[in-house]
Amino acid sequence: MRLFEILIPLTLLLRLFYPKRWNIPLPALGLILHLILEGYRWQMLPLYAFTALGLLISLGELNPARPKSPTARGWKTLIGILILIVCVAPPAFFPIPKIPAPTGPYAVGTTTLHLTDTNRTDPYAPDPANLREIMVQIWYPAEAGTGTPAPWMTNIEIVAPAISDWIEMPTFFLDHLKYSTTNSYPNMPVSEAETQFPVLIFSHGFGGFRAQNTFQMQELASHGYIVVAPEHTHASVITVFPDGRVAAHNPNTLPDGVSEPEYDLAAQRLLEQWTADLQFVLDTLTLMDEMEPILRGKLDLDRVGVLGHSTGGGATVQVCAVDPRCKAGLGMDAWLVPVADEIIASGPQQPFLFLYSELWPKPKNMALFEKLFGTMGSPVARVTIQGTAHYDFTDLPALSPLAPYIGLKGPLNGGRVQEIIDAYSLAFFDAVLKGESGGWETGLEGFPEGVFVEGR
Missing domain, CATH: 3.40.50.1820 (Alpha/Beta hydrolase fold, catalytic domain)
Known part of the structure:
Protein backbone atom coordinates (compact mmCIF):
# COMPACT_ATOMS: atom_id res chain seq x y z
CA MET A 1 0.00 0.00 0.00
CA ARG A 2 1.10 3.55 -0.72
CA LEU A 3 1.78 6.22 1.92
CA PHE A 4 -1.66 7.85 2.13
CA GLU A 5 -3.38 4.48 1.68
CA ILE A 6 -1.73 3.57 4.98
CA LEU A 7 -2.30 6.92 6.67
CA ILE A 8 -6.06 6.94 5.99
CA PRO A 9 -6.81 3.78 8.04
CA LEU A 10 -4.34 4.90 10.72
CA THR A 11 -6.20 8.20 11.17
CA LEU A 12 -9.50 6.31 11.24
CA LEU A 13 -8.06 4.06 13.92
CA LEU A 14 -6.96 7.13 15.85
CA ARG A 15 -10.52 8.46 15.68
CA LEU A 16 -11.89 5.18 17.00
CA PHE A 17 -9.61 5.10 20.06
CA TYR A 18 -9.11 8.82 20.64
CA PRO A 19 -12.12 10.75 19.31
CA LYS A 20 -11.26 14.44 19.70
CA ARG A 21 -12.46 17.51 17.81
CA TRP A 22 -8.98 18.27 16.43
CA ASN A 23 -8.63 14.90 14.69
CA ILE A 24 -12.08 14.83 13.06
CA PRO A 25 -10.80 16.13 9.68
CA LEU A 26 -7.65 13.97 9.54
CA PRO A 27 -9.10 10.95 7.66
CA ALA A 28 -10.83 13.21 5.12
CA LEU A 29 -7.63 15.22 4.67
CA GLY A 30 -5.67 12.02 4.09
CA LEU A 31 -8.25 10.89 1.53
CA ILE A 32 -8.07 14.18 -0.37
CA LEU A 33 -4.26 14.09 -0.45
CA HIS A 34 -4.37 10.45 -1.55
CA LEU A 35 -6.67 11.28 -4.47
CA ILE A 36 -4.53 14.26 -5.52
CA LEU A 37 -1.05 12.80 -5.03
CA GLU A 38 -1.55 9.06 -5.51
CA GLY A 39 -4.75 8.69 -7.48
CA TYR A 40 -8.00 6.76 -7.23
CA ARG A 41 -8.17 2.99 -7.44
CA TRP A 42 -11.19 0.79 -6.96
CA GLN A 43 -9.66 -1.25 -4.13
CA MET A 44 -9.88 1.86 -1.94
CA LEU A 45 -13.64 2.36 -2.41
CA PRO A 46 -14.57 0.76 0.95
CA LEU A 47 -12.08 3.05 2.72
CA TYR A 48 -13.44 6.06 0.84
CA ALA A 49 -16.95 5.17 1.99
CA PHE A 50 -15.91 4.47 5.58
CA THR A 51 -14.02 7.77 5.73
CA ALA A 52 -17.05 9.69 4.49
CA LEU A 53 -19.37 7.85 6.88
CA GLY A 54 -17.01 8.45 9.79
CA LEU A 55 -16.87 12.16 9.01
CA LEU A 56 -20.67 12.43 8.93
CA ILE A 57 -21.03 10.54 12.21
CA SER A 58 -18.32 12.64 13.87
CA LEU A 59 -19.91 15.90 12.76
CA GLY A 60 -23.28 14.69 14.02
CA GLU A 61 -21.80 13.93 17.44
CA LEU A 62 -20.22 17.36 18.00
CA ASN A 63 -23.16 18.35 20.21
CA PRO A 64 -24.63 15.08 21.49
CA ALA A 65 -27.90 15.14 23.44
CA ARG A 66 -26.31 13.10 26.21
CA PRO A 67 -22.94 11.40 26.65
CA LYS A 68 -22.65 7.78 25.49
CA SER A 69 -22.07 5.13 28.12
CA PRO A 70 -18.68 3.37 28.21
CA THR A 71 -20.39 0.20 26.95
CA ALA A 72 -21.85 1.98 23.92
CA ARG A 73 -18.49 3.57 23.16
CA GLY A 74 -16.82 0.17 23.45
CA TRP A 75 -19.24 -1.46 21.02
CA LYS A 76 -18.84 1.45 18.62
CA THR A 77 -15.04 1.06 18.70
CA LEU A 78 -15.19 -2.71 18.21
CA ILE A 79 -17.60 -2.48 15.28
CA GLY A 80 -15.50 0.31 13.78
CA ILE A 81 -12.34 -1.82 14.00
CA LEU A 82 -14.06 -4.78 12.32
CA ILE A 83 -15.35 -2.58 9.50
CA LEU A 84 -11.91 -1.00 9.12
CA ILE A 85 -10.28 -4.42 8.76
CA VAL A 86 -12.72 -5.30 5.98
CA CYS A 87 -12.08 -1.96 4.27
CA VAL A 88 -8.30 -2.35 4.39
CA ALA A 89 -8.34 -5.86 2.93
CA PRO A 90 -8.86 -4.97 -0.79
CA PRO A 91 -5.93 -2.52 -1.11
CA ALA A 92 -3.74 -4.78 1.03
CA PHE A 93 -4.50 -7.91 -0.98
CA PHE A 94 -4.29 -6.13 -4.35
CA PRO A 95 -1.51 -3.55 -3.95
CA ILE A 96 0.30 -1.56 -6.61
CA PRO A 97 2.77 -4.18 -7.94
CA LYS A 98 6.41 -3.38 -7.29
CA ILE A 99 9.11 -4.54 -9.69
CA PRO A 100 12.30 -5.13 -7.65
CA ALA A 101 15.25 -2.87 -8.31
CA PRO A 102 18.05 -4.55 -10.28
CA THR A 103 21.29 -5.25 -8.46
CA GLY A 104 23.86 -4.73 -11.22
CA PRO A 105 26.30 -1.84 -11.64
CA TYR A 106 24.52 -0.35 -14.65
Whole structure:
Protein backbone atom coordinates (compact mmCIF):
# COMPACT_ATOMS: atom_id res chain seq x y z
CA MET A 1 0.00 0.00 0.00
CA ARG A 2 1.10 3.55 -0.72
CA LEU A 3 1.78 6.22 1.92
CA PHE A 4 -1.66 7.85 2.13
CA GLU A 5 -3.38 4.48 1.68
CA ILE A 6 -1.73 3.57 4.98
CA LEU A 7 -2.30 6.92 6.67
CA ILE A 8 -6.06 6.94 5.99
CA PRO A 9 -6.81 3.78 8.04
CA LEU A 10 -4.34 4.90 10.72
CA THR A 11 -6.20 8.20 11.17
CA LEU A 12 -9.50 6.31 11.24
CA LEU A 13 -8.06 4.06 13.92
CA LEU A 14 -6.96 7.13 15.85
CA ARG A 15 -10.52 8.46 15.68
CA LEU A 16 -11.89 5.18 17.00
CA PHE A 17 -9.61 5.10 20.06
CA TYR A 18 -9.11 8.82 20.64
CA PRO A 19 -12.12 10.75 19.31
CA LYS A 20 -11.26 14.44 19.70
CA ARG A 21 -12.46 17.51 17.81
CA TRP A 22 -8.98 18.27 16.43
CA ASN A 23 -8.63 14.90 14.69
CA ILE A 24 -12.08 14.83 13.06
CA PRO A 25 -10.80 16.13 9.68
CA LEU A 26 -7.65 13.97 9.54
CA PRO A 27 -9.10 10.95 7.66
CA ALA A 28 -10.83 13.21 5.12
CA LEU A 29 -7.63 15.22 4.67
CA GLY A 30 -5.67 12.02 4.09
CA LEU A 31 -8.25 10.89 1.53
CA ILE A 32 -8.07 14.18 -0.37
CA LEU A 33 -4.26 14.09 -0.45
CA HIS A 34 -4.37 10.45 -1.55
CA LEU A 35 -6.67 11.28 -4.47
CA ILE A 36 -4.53 14.26 -5.52
CA LEU A 37 -1.05 12.80 -5.03
CA GLU A 38 -1.55 9.06 -5.51
CA GLY A 39 -4.75 8.69 -7.48
CA TYR A 40 -8.00 6.76 -7.23
CA ARG A 41 -8.17 2.99 -7.44
CA TRP A 42 -11.19 0.79 -6.96
CA GLN A 43 -9.66 -1.25 -4.13
CA MET A 44 -9.88 1.86 -1.94
CA LEU A 45 -13.64 2.36 -2.41
CA PRO A 46 -14.57 0.76 0.95
CA LEU A 47 -12.08 3.05 2.72
CA TYR A 48 -13.44 6.06 0.84
CA ALA A 49 -16.95 5.17 1.99
CA PHE A 50 -15.91 4.47 5.58
CA THR A 51 -14.02 7.77 5.73
CA ALA A 52 -17.05 9.69 4.49
CA LEU A 53 -19.37 7.85 6.88
CA GLY A 54 -17.01 8.45 9.79
CA LEU A 55 -16.87 12.16 9.01
CA LEU A 56 -20.67 12.43 8.93
CA ILE A 57 -21.03 10.54 12.21
CA SER A 58 -18.32 12.64 13.87
CA LEU A 59 -19.91 15.90 12.76
CA GLY A 60 -23.28 14.69 14.02
CA GLU A 61 -21.80 13.93 17.44
CA LEU A 62 -20.22 17.36 18.00
CA ASN A 63 -23.16 18.35 20.21
CA PRO A 64 -24.63 15.08 21.49
CA ALA A 65 -27.90 15.14 23.44
CA ARG A 66 -26.31 13.10 26.21
CA PRO A 67 -22.94 11.40 26.65
CA LYS A 68 -22.65 7.78 25.49
CA SER A 69 -22.07 5.13 28.12
CA PRO A 70 -18.68 3.37 28.21
CA THR A 71 -20.39 0.20 26.95
CA ALA A 72 -21.85 1.98 23.92
CA ARG A 73 -18.49 3.57 23.16
CA GLY A 74 -16.82 0.17 23.45
CA TRP A 75 -19.24 -1.46 21.02
CA LYS A 76 -18.84 1.45 18.62
CA THR A 77 -15.04 1.06 18.70
CA LEU A 78 -15.19 -2.71 18.21
CA ILE A 79 -17.60 -2.48 15.28
CA GLY A 80 -15.50 0.31 13.78
CA ILE A 81 -12.34 -1.82 14.00
CA LEU A 82 -14.06 -4.78 12.32
CA ILE A 83 -15.35 -2.58 9.50
CA LEU A 84 -11.91 -1.00 9.12
CA ILE A 85 -10.28 -4.42 8.76
CA VAL A 86 -12.72 -5.30 5.98
CA CYS A 87 -12.08 -1.96 4.27
CA VAL A 88 -8.30 -2.35 4.39
CA ALA A 89 -8.34 -5.86 2.93
CA PRO A 90 -8.86 -4.97 -0.79
CA PRO A 91 -5.93 -2.52 -1.11
CA ALA A 92 -3.74 -4.78 1.03
CA PHE A 93 -4.50 -7.91 -0.98
CA PHE A 94 -4.29 -6.13 -4.35
CA PRO A 95 -1.51 -3.55 -3.95
CA ILE A 96 0.30 -1.56 -6.61
CA PRO A 97 2.77 -4.18 -7.94
CA LYS A 98 6.41 -3.38 -7.29
CA ILE A 99 9.11 -4.54 -9.69
CA PRO A 100 12.30 -5.13 -7.65
CA ALA A 101 15.25 -2.87 -8.31
CA PRO A 102 18.05 -4.55 -10.28
CA THR A 103 21.29 -5.25 -8.46
CA GLY A 104 23.86 -4.73 -11.22
CA PRO A 105 26.30 -1.84 -11.64
CA TYR A 106 24.52 -0.35 -14.65
CA ALA A 107 21.46 1.87 -14.80
CA VAL A 108 18.80 0.40 -17.09
CA GLY A 109 17.38 2.05 -20.18
CA THR A 110 14.48 0.82 -22.26
CA THR A 111 13.05 1.51 -25.68
CA THR A 112 10.24 0.08 -27.79
CA LEU A 113 10.23 -0.67 -31.52
CA HIS A 114 7.57 -1.56 -34.08
CA LEU A 115 8.84 -4.05 -36.67
CA THR A 116 7.25 -5.33 -39.88
CA ASP A 117 8.55 -8.46 -41.58
CA THR A 118 8.13 -7.78 -45.30
CA ASN A 119 8.97 -11.41 -46.09
CA ARG A 120 6.14 -13.00 -44.09
CA THR A 121 2.38 -12.77 -43.91
CA ASP A 122 0.48 -13.36 -40.67
CA PRO A 123 -1.86 -16.39 -40.72
CA TYR A 124 -3.36 -15.34 -37.38
CA ALA A 125 -4.30 -11.81 -38.46
CA PRO A 126 -7.93 -10.99 -39.41
CA ASP A 127 -6.61 -10.73 -42.97
CA PRO A 128 -4.04 -13.54 -43.44
CA ALA A 129 -2.51 -11.54 -46.29
CA ASN A 130 -1.30 -8.89 -43.83
CA LEU A 131 2.42 -8.67 -43.24
CA ARG A 132 3.66 -9.93 -39.89
CA GLU A 133 4.02 -7.06 -37.39
CA ILE A 134 5.50 -7.30 -33.91
CA MET A 135 6.29 -4.95 -31.07
CA VAL A 136 9.68 -5.29 -29.41
CA GLN A 137 10.88 -3.93 -26.07
CA ILE A 138 14.59 -3.61 -25.33
CA TRP A 139 16.31 -3.19 -21.96
CA TYR A 140 19.97 -2.21 -21.96
CA PRO A 141 22.84 -0.95 -19.78
CA ALA A 142 22.47 2.82 -19.70
CA GLU A 143 24.39 5.87 -18.65
CA ALA A 144 23.21 7.00 -15.23
CA GLY A 145 20.78 9.89 -15.42
CA THR A 146 17.51 11.25 -14.19
CA GLY A 147 14.05 11.12 -15.60
CA THR A 148 10.67 9.46 -15.22
CA PRO A 149 10.84 5.68 -14.94
CA ALA A 150 9.01 3.65 -17.55
CA PRO A 151 5.63 2.13 -16.64
CA TRP A 152 5.46 -1.61 -16.17
CA MET A 153 3.17 -1.82 -19.20
CA THR A 154 2.54 0.69 -21.95
CA ASN A 155 -1.03 1.29 -23.20
CA ILE A 156 -2.21 0.07 -19.83
CA GLU A 157 -5.79 1.25 -20.46
CA ILE A 158 -5.97 -1.45 -23.17
CA VAL A 159 -3.60 -4.08 -21.81
CA ALA A 160 -4.94 -4.25 -18.23
CA PRO A 161 -8.53 -5.14 -19.24
CA ALA A 162 -7.15 -7.77 -21.63
CA ILE A 163 -5.12 -9.39 -18.85
CA SER A 164 -8.14 -9.20 -16.52
CA ASP A 165 -10.23 -10.98 -19.12
CA TRP A 166 -7.49 -13.58 -19.62
CA ILE A 167 -7.52 -14.45 -15.91
CA GLU A 168 -11.36 -14.39 -15.92
CA MET A 169 -11.79 -11.30 -13.77
CA PRO A 170 -13.85 -8.12 -14.38
CA THR A 171 -12.24 -5.81 -16.94
CA PHE A 172 -11.61 -3.09 -14.31
CA PHE A 173 -9.83 -5.53 -11.99
CA LEU A 174 -6.28 -4.48 -12.93
CA ASP A 175 -6.89 -0.78 -13.60
CA HIS A 176 -4.50 0.06 -10.77
CA LEU A 177 -1.57 -1.29 -12.78
CA LYS A 178 -1.37 2.16 -14.36
CA TYR A 179 0.42 3.26 -11.18
CA SER A 180 3.06 0.52 -11.38
CA THR A 181 6.47 1.71 -12.59
CA THR A 182 9.79 0.03 -13.25
CA ASN A 183 13.43 0.87 -12.63
CA SER A 184 14.08 1.43 -16.35
CA TYR A 185 14.29 4.82 -18.04
CA PRO A 186 13.05 5.40 -21.59
CA ASN A 187 15.55 6.11 -24.36
CA MET A 188 18.54 6.79 -22.14
CA PRO A 189 21.96 6.63 -23.85
CA VAL A 190 23.64 3.22 -23.78
CA SER A 191 26.48 2.92 -21.28
CA GLU A 192 29.94 3.74 -22.59
CA ALA A 193 31.59 1.47 -20.01
CA GLU A 194 31.93 -1.28 -22.65
CA THR A 195 32.38 -1.03 -26.39
CA GLN A 196 29.69 -3.66 -26.98
CA PHE A 197 27.35 -5.79 -24.88
CA PRO A 198 26.15 -9.37 -25.42
CA VAL A 199 22.57 -9.73 -26.61
CA LEU A 200 19.75 -11.84 -25.14
CA ILE A 201 16.43 -12.53 -26.90
CA PHE A 202 13.46 -13.25 -24.62
CA SER A 203 10.33 -15.10 -25.76
CA HIS A 204 7.28 -14.80 -23.48
CA GLY A 205 4.67 -17.49 -22.79
CA PHE A 206 1.38 -18.13 -24.58
CA GLY A 207 -1.08 -15.41 -23.60
CA GLY A 208 1.79 -13.44 -22.10
CA PHE A 209 3.29 -10.13 -23.12
CA ARG A 210 6.73 -8.67 -23.75
CA ALA A 211 7.04 -7.11 -20.27
CA GLN A 212 5.91 -10.19 -18.32
CA ASN A 213 9.47 -10.83 -17.00
CA THR A 214 10.52 -7.25 -16.32
CA PHE A 215 12.22 -8.22 -13.05
CA GLN A 216 14.52 -10.56 -14.98
CA MET A 217 15.02 -8.29 -17.99
CA GLN A 218 16.10 -5.39 -15.77
CA GLU A 219 18.44 -7.58 -13.75
CA LEU A 220 20.17 -8.91 -16.85
CA ALA A 221 20.46 -5.43 -18.36
CA SER A 222 21.91 -4.04 -15.14
CA HIS A 223 24.68 -6.64 -15.40
CA GLY A 224 25.69 -5.75 -18.92
CA TYR A 225 23.27 -7.42 -21.36
CA ILE A 226 21.09 -5.92 -24.06
CA VAL A 227 17.80 -7.82 -23.69
CA VAL A 228 15.34 -7.85 -26.58
CA ALA A 229 11.76 -9.06 -26.02
CA PRO A 230 9.43 -9.43 -29.01
CA GLU A 231 5.69 -9.67 -28.42
CA HIS A 232 4.27 -12.58 -30.40
CA THR A 233 1.28 -10.87 -32.02
CA HIS A 234 -2.11 -12.67 -31.79
CA ALA A 235 -0.67 -15.24 -29.34
CA SER A 236 0.16 -12.61 -26.72
CA VAL A 237 -2.65 -11.41 -24.45
CA ILE A 238 -2.96 -8.31 -26.67
CA THR A 239 -0.69 -6.09 -28.77
CA VAL A 240 -1.04 -2.35 -29.28
CA PHE A 241 0.78 -0.71 -32.19
CA PRO A 242 2.08 2.89 -32.14
CA ASP A 243 -0.71 4.12 -34.44
CA GLY A 244 -3.35 2.84 -32.00
CA ARG A 245 -4.28 -0.34 -33.83
CA VAL A 246 -4.96 -3.29 -31.53
CA ALA A 247 -4.13 -6.90 -32.35
CA ALA A 248 -6.31 -9.06 -30.12
CA HIS A 249 -5.42 -12.54 -28.95
CA ASN A 250 -6.54 -15.09 -31.55
CA PRO A 251 -8.00 -18.19 -29.83
CA ASN A 252 -7.34 -20.23 -32.97
CA THR A 253 -3.62 -20.09 -32.26
CA LEU A 254 -4.19 -22.92 -29.76
CA PRO A 255 -7.80 -23.97 -30.36
CA ASP A 256 -10.06 -25.51 -27.73
CA GLY A 257 -12.37 -28.43 -28.39
CA VAL A 258 -10.19 -30.25 -30.92
CA SER A 259 -8.52 -33.65 -30.80
CA GLU A 260 -5.07 -34.00 -29.27
CA PRO A 261 -3.37 -34.54 -32.67
CA GLU A 262 -5.11 -31.43 -34.06
CA TYR A 263 -4.08 -29.42 -31.02
CA ASP A 264 -0.47 -30.59 -31.24
CA LEU A 265 -0.37 -29.71 -34.95
CA ALA A 266 -1.71 -26.22 -34.19
CA ALA A 267 0.92 -25.86 -31.47
CA GLN A 268 3.69 -26.82 -33.88
CA ARG A 269 2.46 -24.26 -36.42
CA LEU A 270 2.38 -21.64 -33.70
CA LEU A 271 5.93 -22.42 -32.64
CA GLU A 272 7.12 -22.18 -36.23
CA GLN A 273 5.70 -18.65 -36.26
CA TRP A 274 7.41 -17.77 -32.99
CA THR A 275 10.71 -19.23 -34.18
CA ALA A 276 10.44 -17.08 -37.29
CA ASP A 277 9.71 -14.06 -35.05
CA LEU A 278 12.91 -14.66 -33.10
CA GLN A 279 14.97 -15.10 -36.26
CA PHE A 280 13.44 -11.95 -37.74
CA VAL A 281 14.41 -10.05 -34.60
CA LEU A 282 17.97 -11.33 -34.94
CA ASP A 283 18.02 -10.24 -38.58
CA THR A 284 16.72 -6.82 -37.59
CA LEU A 285 19.30 -6.41 -34.83
CA THR A 286 22.03 -6.60 -37.45
CA LEU A 287 20.53 -3.56 -39.18
CA MET A 288 19.82 -1.82 -35.87
CA ASP A 289 23.47 -2.11 -34.90
CA GLU A 290 24.23 0.02 -37.94
CA MET A 291 21.22 2.36 -38.02
CA GLU A 292 19.28 2.60 -34.72
CA PRO A 293 20.54 5.77 -32.97
CA ILE A 294 20.39 4.54 -29.37
CA LEU A 295 21.93 1.10 -29.92
CA ARG A 296 24.19 1.82 -32.89
CA GLY A 297 27.46 -0.10 -32.58
CA LYS A 298 26.58 -1.50 -29.14
CA LEU A 299 25.18 -4.94 -30.06
CA ASP A 300 27.68 -7.80 -29.89
CA LEU A 301 25.91 -10.21 -32.22
CA ASP A 302 28.68 -12.78 -31.88
CA ARG A 303 27.48 -13.32 -28.31
CA VAL A 304 23.74 -14.01 -28.52
CA GLY A 305 21.70 -15.99 -26.02
CA VAL A 306 18.01 -16.88 -26.14
CA LEU A 307 15.71 -17.45 -23.18
CA GLY A 308 12.00 -18.07 -22.89
CA HIS A 309 9.14 -19.08 -20.63
CA SER A 310 6.64 -21.87 -21.35
CA THR A 311 5.82 -21.72 -25.07
CA GLY A 312 8.67 -19.23 -25.32
CA GLY A 313 10.91 -21.86 -23.75
CA GLY A 314 9.95 -24.24 -26.55
CA ALA A 315 10.69 -21.50 -29.08
CA THR A 316 14.10 -21.07 -27.42
CA VAL A 317 14.91 -24.74 -28.01
CA GLN A 318 13.71 -24.60 -31.60
CA VAL A 319 15.45 -21.39 -32.65
CA CYS A 320 18.75 -22.50 -31.10
CA ALA A 321 18.49 -25.79 -32.99
CA VAL A 322 18.02 -24.10 -36.37
CA ASP A 323 19.99 -20.87 -36.01
CA PRO A 324 23.73 -20.96 -35.22
CA ARG A 325 23.62 -17.32 -34.13
CA CYS A 326 22.23 -18.62 -30.83
CA LYS A 327 25.21 -19.38 -28.60
CA ALA A 328 23.32 -20.34 -25.42
CA GLY A 329 19.76 -21.18 -24.40
CA LEU A 330 17.78 -20.90 -21.17
CA GLY A 331 14.34 -22.52 -20.96
CA MET A 332 12.02 -21.76 -18.04
CA ASP A 333 9.21 -24.33 -17.73
CA ALA A 334 9.86 -24.93 -21.44
CA TRP A 335 6.80 -26.38 -23.19
CA LEU A 336 8.21 -28.93 -25.62
CA VAL A 337 5.03 -30.36 -27.16
CA PRO A 338 5.15 -27.86 -30.06
CA VAL A 339 8.86 -28.41 -30.78
CA ALA A 340 9.40 -30.09 -34.16
CA ASP A 341 9.92 -33.86 -33.99
CA GLU A 342 13.25 -33.68 -35.80
CA ILE A 343 14.55 -31.21 -33.21
CA ILE A 344 13.45 -33.43 -30.33
CA ALA A 345 15.35 -36.21 -32.11
CA SER A 346 18.55 -34.24 -32.69
CA GLY A 347 18.45 -31.34 -30.21
CA PRO A 348 20.31 -28.04 -30.16
CA GLN A 349 24.00 -28.43 -29.47
CA GLN A 350 24.67 -25.12 -27.74
CA PRO A 351 25.09 -24.90 -23.94
CA PHE A 352 21.62 -25.07 -22.37
CA LEU A 353 20.09 -24.63 -18.95
CA PHE A 354 16.53 -25.71 -18.16
CA LEU A 355 14.82 -24.31 -15.08
CA TYR A 356 11.58 -26.05 -14.14
CA SER A 357 9.10 -25.24 -11.41
CA GLU A 358 8.14 -27.97 -8.99
CA LEU A 359 4.39 -27.94 -9.65
CA TRP A 360 3.95 -27.37 -13.41
CA PRO A 361 5.77 -30.15 -15.33
CA LYS A 362 3.39 -32.59 -17.04
CA PRO A 363 4.26 -36.23 -17.88
CA LYS A 364 3.94 -35.74 -21.65
CA ASN A 365 6.16 -32.68 -21.61
CA MET A 366 8.81 -34.28 -19.43
CA ALA A 367 8.85 -37.44 -21.54
CA LEU A 368 9.71 -35.22 -24.51
CA PHE A 369 12.31 -33.48 -22.38
CA GLU A 370 14.08 -36.76 -21.63
CA LYS A 371 14.20 -37.58 -25.36
CA LEU A 372 15.54 -34.12 -26.14
CA PHE A 373 18.02 -34.11 -23.27
CA GLY A 374 19.70 -37.27 -24.54
CA THR A 375 20.42 -35.69 -27.93
CA MET A 376 21.69 -32.29 -26.80
CA GLY A 377 25.23 -31.04 -26.70
CA SER A 378 27.21 -30.26 -23.56
CA PRO A 379 27.00 -28.56 -21.17
CA VAL A 380 23.30 -29.05 -20.52
CA ALA A 381 21.52 -29.17 -17.19
CA ARG A 382 18.07 -29.32 -15.65
CA VAL A 383 17.30 -27.70 -12.31
CA THR A 384 13.99 -27.83 -10.43
CA ILE A 385 13.21 -24.90 -8.14
CA GLN A 386 11.35 -26.32 -5.16
CA GLY A 387 8.20 -24.55 -3.97
CA THR A 388 7.45 -22.88 -7.31
CA ALA A 389 4.70 -22.98 -9.93
CA HIS A 390 4.48 -21.98 -13.60
CA TYR A 391 3.97 -18.23 -13.21
CA ASP A 392 6.73 -17.89 -10.62
CA PHE A 393 9.03 -17.29 -13.58
CA THR A 394 7.14 -14.06 -14.39
CA ASP A 395 6.19 -10.77 -12.72
CA LEU A 396 2.59 -11.92 -12.20
CA PRO A 397 2.96 -13.09 -8.56
CA ALA A 398 3.54 -9.41 -7.69
CA LEU A 399 -0.14 -8.79 -8.40
CA SER A 400 -1.20 -10.01 -4.96
CA PRO A 401 0.04 -11.64 -1.75
CA LEU A 402 -2.83 -14.05 -2.41
CA ALA A 403 -0.97 -15.31 -5.50
CA PRO A 404 -0.17 -18.74 -3.95
CA TYR A 405 -3.88 -19.29 -3.30
CA ILE A 406 -5.16 -18.28 -6.75
CA GLY A 407 -2.74 -20.29 -8.87
CA LEU A 408 -0.25 -17.53 -9.73
CA LYS A 409 2.68 -18.97 -7.77
CA GLY A 410 3.94 -21.73 -5.52
CA PRO A 411 4.50 -21.52 -1.76
CA LEU A 412 8.11 -20.26 -1.91
CA ASN A 413 8.46 -16.53 -1.13
CA GLY A 414 8.21 -14.49 -4.32
CA GLY A 415 11.26 -12.36 -3.63
CA ARG A 416 13.31 -15.48 -3.00
CA VAL A 417 12.08 -17.05 -6.25
CA GLN A 418 13.13 -14.02 -8.27
CA GLU A 419 16.51 -13.95 -6.53
CA ILE A 420 17.09 -17.60 -7.51
CA ILE A 421 15.97 -17.09 -11.12
CA ASP A 422 18.16 -14.00 -11.49
CA ALA A 423 21.17 -15.77 -9.98
CA TYR A 424 20.86 -18.82 -12.24
CA SER A 425 20.22 -16.71 -15.35
CA LEU A 426 23.23 -14.49 -14.73
CA ALA A 427 25.58 -17.29 -13.74
CA PHE A 428 24.70 -19.27 -16.86
CA PHE A 429 24.96 -16.46 -19.40
CA ASP A 430 28.01 -14.95 -17.70
CA ALA A 431 29.81 -18.29 -18.00
CA VAL A 432 28.82 -19.00 -21.60
CA LEU A 433 28.65 -15.56 -23.24
CA LYS A 434 31.15 -13.61 -21.13
CA GLY A 435 33.52 -16.49 -20.47
CA GLU A 436 33.66 -15.91 -16.75
CA SER A 437 35.69 -18.61 -15.04
CA GLY A 438 34.36 -21.23 -12.69
CA GLY A 439 31.32 -22.38 -14.68
CA TRP A 440 27.70 -21.42 -14.17
CA GLU A 441 27.37 -23.60 -11.05
CA THR A 442 29.79 -21.35 -9.15
CA GLY A 443 28.13 -19.26 -6.48
CA LEU A 444 24.80 -21.09 -6.54
CA GLU A 445 25.41 -23.13 -3.40
CA GLY A 446 23.42 -20.53 -1.45
CA PHE A 447 20.19 -21.61 -3.14
CA PRO A 448 19.23 -25.03 -1.76
CA GLU A 449 15.77 -24.63 -3.34
CA GLY A 450 17.42 -25.22 -6.72
CA VAL A 451 17.68 -29.00 -7.05
CA PHE A 452 20.06 -30.25 -9.75
CA VAL A 453 18.17 -33.06 -11.51
CA GLU A 454 20.49 -34.06 -14.32
CA GLY A 455 23.24 -32.65 -16.48
CA ARG A 456 26.56 -33.16 -18.14
